[in-house]
Amino acid sequence: QVQLVESGGGLVKPGGSLRLSCVASGFTFSNYYMSWIRQDPGEGLEWVSFISASGSTTYVADSLKGRFTISRDNAKNSVYLQMDSLRADDTAVYFCARDAGPYSRIEYWGRGTMVTVSS
Amino acid sequence: DIQMTQSPASLSASVGDRVTITCRASQGISNSLAWYQQKPGKAPELLLYDASRLDSGVPSRFSGSGSGTDYTLTITSLQPEDFGTYFCQHYYSTPKTFGQGTKVEVK
Numbered sequence: 001q002v003q004l005v006e007s008g009g010g011l012v013k014p015g016g017s018l019r020l021s022c023v024a025s026g027f028t029f030s031n032y033y034m035s036w037i038r039q040d041p042g043e044g045l046e047w048v049s050f051i052s053a054s055g056s057t058t059y060v061a062d063s064l065k066g067r068f069t070i071s072r073d074n075a076k077n078s079v080y081l082q083m084d085s086l087r088a089d090d091t092a093v094y095f096c097a098r099d100a101g102p103y104s105r106i107e108y109w110g111r112g113t114m115v116t117v118s119s
Numbered sequence: 120d121i122q123m124t125q126s127p128a129s130l131s132a133s134v135g136d137r138v139t140i141t142c143r144a145s146q147g148i149s150n151s152l153a154w155y156q157q158k159p160g161k162a163p164e165l166l167l168y169d170a171s172r173l174d175s176g177v178p179s180r181f182s183g184s185g186s187g188t189d190y191t192l193t194i195t196s197l198q199p200e201d202f203g204t205y206f207c208q209h210y211y212s213t214p215k216t217f218g219q220g221t222k223v224e225v226k
Contacts, residue, residue: 043204043220044217044219044220045163045206045208045217045220046217047208047214047215047216047217050213050215059213059214061214062120062214095162095163100168103151103210103211103212103213103215104168104210105153105165105168105169105208105210106153106155106163106165106208107165107174108165109162109163109164110162111161111162112162
């Protein structure tokens with residue numbers, strides 16, 4: 001079955017960096033677009049970024065451009081989210097997700113990893 | 120960016136009730152809409168996509184309808200396990216924004 005397992009969350013000071021990882025199993029990873037979505041403590045969902053199956057195309061939400069970078073390693077069945085210059089309002093649960101396509105639904109979600117930005 | 124306005128923010132209904140949640144897009148999204156259910160402490164799960172297509176394994180009491188900018192999720196006979204928060208999401212363009220969510224309580 002499809003499994004997505006995130007890691008790399010934790011407590012970081014404002015201005016710091018974190019790299020989130022997501023390891024996928026149960027499907028042919030290199031065939032699918034992957035996304036990151038976050039959920040703030042107030043429980044609103046915000047779509048953060050996606051990356052194409054090959055990794056050649058990426059999209060990051062405008063509000064996060066310049067600070068967040070998505071990448072993938074198909075040999076390791078992994079997708080990553082590099083987060084720099086972190087701010088308090090980046091505090092959220094970050095979910096890794098498998099997309100049905102570039103302009104399509106999210107089919108599967110990971111369980112999420114918590115990121116807390118606080119001094 | 121396309122904004123998604125979901126209503127109501129919360130509702131409380133009894134077992135067997137018909138429940139309707141609406142989602143309005145700030146521009147037409149050509150049925151490029153999904154609905155997700157999230158239970159406390161868990162990740163969201165896909166219920167419907169393309170506005171009205173039921174995901175595999177989702178009970179038939181869930182249905183979706185709409186077109187253009189206005190979409191609806193209906194639960195025809197609410198069950199105890201249907202508690203949680205429901206989100207809509209468009210995928211017509213990037214960013215693929217979500218509605219604010221509707222918290223459903225089963226009395």
